Amino acid sequence: MKKSCAIILSLALVLALCSCGGGKAGGEDDDAPxxxxxxxxxxxxNAQYGNAYxxxxxxxxxxxxxxxxxxxxxxxxxxxDDASDAAQSTNMAQIVTGDEKYIAAIGSYTxxxxxxxxxxxxxxxxxxxxxxxxxxxxxxxxxxxFQRGMTIPIESALLSRYAVEKFGxxxxxxxxxxxxxxxxxxxxxxxxxxxxxxxxxxCRLVAAETFNEGEVRDYTALCQKIKExxxxxxxxxxxxxxxxxxxxxxxxVGLTDVQWLGNQSMYTTxxxxxxxxxxxxxxxxxxxxxxxxxxxxREFVSACKAVDGKVPNAYQRNxxxxxxxxxxxxxxxxxxxxxxxxxxxxxxxxxxxxGGNKWINRQVEEDYIILQYQGDAEWQMLELEG
Numbered sequence: 001m002k003k004s005c006a007i008i009l010s011l012a013l014v015l016a017l018c019s020c021g022g023g024k025a026g027g028e029d030d031d032a033p034x035x036x037x038x039x040x041x042x043x044x045x046n047a048q049y050g051n052a053y054x055x056x057x058x059x060x061x062x063x064x065x066x067x068x069x070x071x072x073x074x075x076x077x078x079x080x081d082d083a084s085d086a087a088q089s090t091n092m093a094q095i096v097t098g099d100e101k102y103i104a105a106i107g108s109y110t111x112x113x114x115x116x117x118x119x120x121x122x123x124x125x126x127x128x129x130x131x132x133x134x135x136x137x138x139x140x141x142x143x144x145x146f147q148r149g150m151t152i153p154i155e156s157a158l159l160s161r162y163a164v165e166k167f168g169x170x171x172x173x174x175x176x177x178x179x180x181x182x183x184x185x186x187x188x189x190x191x192x193x194x195x196x197x198x199x200x201x202x203c204r205l206v207a208a209e210t211f212n213e214g215e216v217r218d219y220t221a222l223c224q225k226i227k228e229x230x231x232x233x234x235x236x237x238x239x240x241x242x243x244x245x246x247x248x249x250x251x252x253v254g255l256t257d258v259q260w261l262g263n264q265s266m267y268t269t270x271x272x273x274x275x276x277x278x279x280x281x282x283x284x285x286x287x288x289x290x291x292x293x294x295x296x297x298r299e300f301v302s303a304c305k306a307v308d309g310k311v312p313n314a315y316q317r318n319x320x321x322x323x324x325x326x327x328x329x330x331x332x333x334x335x336x337x338x339x340x341x342x343x344x345x346x347x348x349x350x351x352x353x354x355g356g357n358k359w360i361n362r363q364v365e366e367d368y369i370i371l372q373y374q375g376d377a378e379w380q381m382l383e384l385e386g
Contacts (some may be wrong), residue, residue, distance in 0.1 A: 013112055017193070034330055036106055037105040039108055040053045049081075050079070052315035052319065055312065059316075061076060061077060071320060075323075082108055084113060097124035107130065108132070108133065111181040118138055120143060122144050126337045136154075140361070144279060147364060159261060159262075159368075160284050164202075166370070169201075172203060175209050175235075176209075186210065209226065216242075231262060235261050243275075244274040260283065261370075286371060287369070288312075300354050321352045339350070
């Protein structure tokens with residue numbers, strides 16, 4: 001399948017491309033493609049998430065263009081590699097906002113990067129759709145960002161309530177990265193557990209541990225500390241690499257008689273390939289399930305597999321739906337960044353191909369389902385009471 005994207009991996013190449021001009025979104029060349037800029041990691045530890053975004057946008061652009069495009073114009077995207085580095089994200093944002101060729105942007109993967117470039121998009125009055133980054137300030141502190149992923153305050157409170165009310169957890173431990181998203185997760189998860197306890201629920205927080213991303217490889221001391229606190233459920237907000245490593249090392253220290261519950265970063269074949277049998281029983285909360293029998297989901301999964309051979313998860317899905325919203329607004333008549341922004345603001349409920357969601361103040365609310373890992377890359381949806 002032909003991919004409707006151009007991957008731009010160096011600043012020099014980006015500058016060269018930008019200097020060559022090209023059709024402007026609302027400009028003189030009515031036959032020029034509409035072009036979305038994707039700012040996402042293509043190199044570094046988080047490249048797999050940027051690659052997932054590329055797959056999602058490829059599927060959407062192929063669908064649009066195979067059906068005749070948007071009012072006779074193709075939809076394309078170009079990728080700007082930020083390597084999950086905040087300084088690089090701001091550099092990419094300055095280039096993108098400075099070139100009218102790009103009608104909108106999608107990205108980035110981390111909250112730190114999204115927070116870094118958000119003021120640049122505000123200044124340029126250019127809409128940027130953030131697929132998964134969960135720090136709530138991305139939308140509340142800035143006006144031109146739209147957060148497709150569940151924000152950390154909503155998700156962390158939801159998972160904490162699930163840990164207590166659906167799994168019956170009484171002694172809860174938390175683990176997160178020491179970054180913008182992880183610290184906000186800790187604050188809101190702690191508050192949710194304390195609120196449940198104050199209302200009379202038999203639960204309490206017994207441990208809360210953070211660590212710096214990329215600086216720790218041996219988690220045995222952390223696992224031992226968590227084990228000594230005696231939790232019956234552990235709620236994590238982590239990337240899949242750290243989570244898989246922790247689960248393996250938790251078994252090595254005997255931290256086994258406990259339920260694990262995490263964010264949807266672990267709902268990926270990359271996680272299951274890495275964690276092996278140590279991940280059996282691990283649960284995730286997610287708004288997207290690849291084995292959903294819904295026809296739209298089935299078509300999306302098939303199209304993603306045709307692009308990269310992988311079963312998609314929330315990362316491909318959210319990037320796809322972000323681009324689908326842009327395409328819908330363009331079809332409905334938006335031709336400039338300002339018109340597109342106004343059209344996006346007018347969406348109260350998005351009935352997407354892979355599922356629907358509410359939009360409230362440029363942030364998303366959707367129901368989560370719980371999936372449990374069964375081994376051999378298989379997940380099962382749980383029917384939990386509470």
